[in-house]
Amino acid sequence: MEVFTSIKGLRSFLDQQLLQQKTIGLIPTMGALHDGHISLVDASTKENDITVCSVFVNPAQFNNPEDLLKYPRTLEEDCAMLERAGCTAVFAPSVEEMYLEKPSLVINFGSLESVMEGASRPGHFNGVGIVVSKLFHIVSPHRAYFGQKDLQQVSIIQQLVADLAFNLELIVCPTIRERDGLAMSSRNRRLNDTERAIAPHIYRILDDAKKRLLSAEDVKTVIQSASEDFGSIKEFTLDYFEVVNVKTLQPVSTIGAPGTNAICVAAFLGPVRLIDNVVF
Numbered sequence: 001m002e003v004f005t006s007i008k009g010l011r012s013f014l015d016q017q018l019l020q021q022k023t024i025g026l027i028p029t030m031g032a033l034h035d036g037h038i039s040l041v042d043a044s045t046k047e048n049d050i051t052v053c054s055v056f057v058n059p060a061q062f063n064n065p066e067d068l069l070k071y072p073r074t075l076e077e078d079c080a081m082l083e084r085a086g087c088t089a090v091f092a093p094s095v096e097e098m099y100l101e102k103p104s105l106v107i108n109f110g111s112l113e114s115v116m117e118g119a120s121r122p123g124h125f126n127g128v129g130i131v132v133s134k135l136f137h138i139v140s141p142h143r144a145y146f147g148q149k150d151l152q153q154v155s156i157i158q159q160l161v162a163d164l165a166f167n168l169e170l171i172v173c174p175t176i177r178e179r180d181g182l183a184m185s186s187r188n189r190r191l192n193d194t195e196r197a198i199a200p201h202i203y204r205i206l207d208d209a210k211k212r213l214l215s216a217e218d219v220k221t222v223i224q225s226a227s228e229d230f231g232s233i234k235e236f237t238l239d240y241f242e243v244v245n246v247k248t249l250q251p252v253s254t255i256g257a258p259g260t261n262a263i264c265v266a267a268f269l270g271p272v273r274l275i276d277n278v279v280f
């Protein structure tokens with residue numbers, strides 16, 4: 001496996017591969033990899049000749065300097081995991097390599113970003129849109145892989161690909177969970193033992209809400225009791241708990257056809273902000 005820190009080095013490697021008609025899969029990450037990321041690498045290695053994983057903690061998508069500072073950085077371990085998983089190349093640029101200057105472009109995703117993560121983290125999806133566009137230009141992948149855990153990010157990137165005519169296929173892979181239901185996330189490693197023991201309640205409350213909605217309980221009532229459930233566990237500070245249309249991401253007051261509904265949650269456990277969702 002090759003590790004590149006420069007755009008030029010990676011590009012010339014990929015140009016060689018393209019000359020040989022190789023197909024390229026890209027997995028954009030911010031590192032601190034876990035089995036959820038590795039499931040994306042597995043999907044890519046099955047479908048492409050070359051798998052490139054980018055590891056870049058993108059300052060442009062953090063609106064909280066403390067969160068950026070504390071974001072786990074574990075490049076050596078990440079590379080070992082990626083090599084074992086059969087990744088072909090890692091792209092781990094410095095901030096200066098990715099942003100010679102602060103970008104003046106601002107991407108506004110309209111109603112897709114005015115809710116949930118976009119509302120709680122102003123500027124977050126502008127930063128995601130810019131870095132993902134750059135990665136798509138640098139790598140020119142045939143396929144790019146993202147996890148459903150970041151449901152709103154997936155919608156934003158689908159919009160980006162459609163609006164800017166990126167010539168690639170977006171593949172969305174299912175959320176990978178720990179045995180106790182906690183969605184895998186790089187942020188989980190920042191939880192202390194008490195917080196880690198409590199964290200699976202996020203999925204328990206989501207799953208309970210889904211079952212109640214499927215048994216025709218009223219959306220407002222279900223949201224209210226999920227909020228109370230979070231409120232009853234003192235370590236949680238709930239940011240949002242929303243029942244939305246999976247395409248528009250707008251809140252709904254009644255449940256639609258199977259596969260069109262999502263429940264999305266963000267909650268702080270101590271200082272760590274975790275998100276999760278179920279689509280049904």
Ligand code: PAF
Nearest residue numbers: 028029030058128131150
């Ligand atoms: O999901 C992430 O880890 C990041 O938002 C991404 C897509 C790598 C962009 O920095």
